[in-house]
Amino acid sequence: MAKWVRLWGKKRGARMSGWWVVGSVGEAAFFGILFLLGIVSLTIVVSWQVFWPESNIIRPGSGFWLMFSASLAFTVIGLTAFVLQVSQTLASPERRSALASKVKSEHQRRSDTANEHANLPDLSEMTDSPGVKLAYRLASQRGENSQLILSALFATAWNSVVAVMLVVDIFQLTSQARGSVFLTLLLLPFLTISVFATRWFFQLFRIRTGIGPTAVEISTLPLVPGCQYRLYICQYGKVDFTDFRIALVAFEETTFQQGTDVRTEVLEVSRIGLKLDQTPSASKTDTEPEEESAENQGDLGGTGKDTDASNEVVRERALSESQDSNSDTINGDSADTSGEPVAKDSDINPNAKPPPQSQDRKSRRLRKRGRSKRKTRPSGPVRWSAEPEKPLELDCTLSLPGDMMHSFHSEHSALVWRIVIEGESTKWPAFCRSFPVAVYPRSAV
């Protein structure tokens, strides 16, 4: 006896039990019916209005346009999903991808700004801002101001609601013999939240504006493994740093479905650090920069082949040309500069692996908590200072190992390289800013 066709499948790891054709046909039938429904209703709505305009059944107005929009949406969704489902059933994934690539390459051929390397980051966004000292000024990572914007929006909206309620309450209290007690009592928690929201916004605003913006310039883009590049970093604002770290960091980003949720996970996988270990020197001048070598740090690809690569800070000076005051300002108090800066493990050990994921999450959580709740400031010596009229300027050389992975992005996964600047100051919470860069494989340049 023939086995019954199983209509519903069960997920067995990566595969599904049951007959996949039933599912595909069912889905295609559903969207086909949706399309037909949309077409029929759209025809009725439009033809009724055209041929019987005097009819009162579907009058032009919100009712007519609502029916029209719903019918149109049914038609578009039904048709798109039906075509997609049929094409998925009839063509293999390779065929669909080949067709899509063909269309994309044809489109790129016609376009002037064609990107030859589809899975490498587009350079046009990174190279549209020329630098002052070097070729390009890098844009900071998008979304770093999102917390500030969110707090501003929330504080504004909440305070507006509270202001309206307050005005109403005052009006009731003054105009009537007896005001609303309930409204007055409700105002108390609302006012408390309002105070906290406003405080939250000003705290973030103070941190953002107090430390000042960071400008990063680079000699050329894209970066190619095995080559050397010059970096120029300028930190504005009024701030004394006890620790200031620069690193080229690789992050893996993946988007995946967990149940019905779509999640994105980001993990740091590699770090090429630049050590800013400066010895104070009163005789340090602009014309005779004191070169201090720094060991190549970080996990450079796991093989440790690039022992000759060295990332070093070749010059550090203030914008002002006054030499003595500059060296004092940059290096801080000379009595304090004998202390060694605190470096992370990955900065010190060239073969150090990044911490495991759980540890990484934990440290990120702790760092986050530290940023928001830490009351005690770092008590280390001030090693770098920026003044409003004398920003902190750093010139560095970045040597890339030959066996590093290039930047990559696809629909659900990416490997991104960013120049990450982290600092700890005496007055402000620790800060971290990142600037995406593009690393191309040697053969692609």
Added chain:
Amino acid sequence: MARVLPKFPSRRLSTQRRVARTEPALGLRFLGLQPRFEPAELLEFEFRVQRVTLAEVDRLEISVMWYTEGKGTEDFGVHLFQSLFGDELAPVIDGRPHPIVTTLPASPLSYEGRLLNIRWCTRLRLYLNDGREISAEKPFYLGNLTVEV
């Protein structure tokens, strides 16, 4: 040479049917010694379709592609794609090896990371007239990144 046998049905076939039916076999082989290639290098491989007649085959697809593996949803990109059907099938369904040559692209390089792996492979898909689909795959390495970054 990668040889892949088709998926067998879960139900046991009758002895008579088992004897009468032969399953097609696909073969893929690189002409080089190592399955490792550099960007812009020529990839030379051959494929072979055996134990099937022309009348049984609907179409044959040959592709050179990369795909992502790991925690995220799988993505893939096709570098070379050939679909043979109708009269084009006659010269290749003869059990003999047929060479394919293509120049490999500059990126993406093969990569083994923590959340993300990028793999390259050559893939053969055979569609039979009775609705069955048989595929064979032979992975290779593009670039010199043998370990994670």
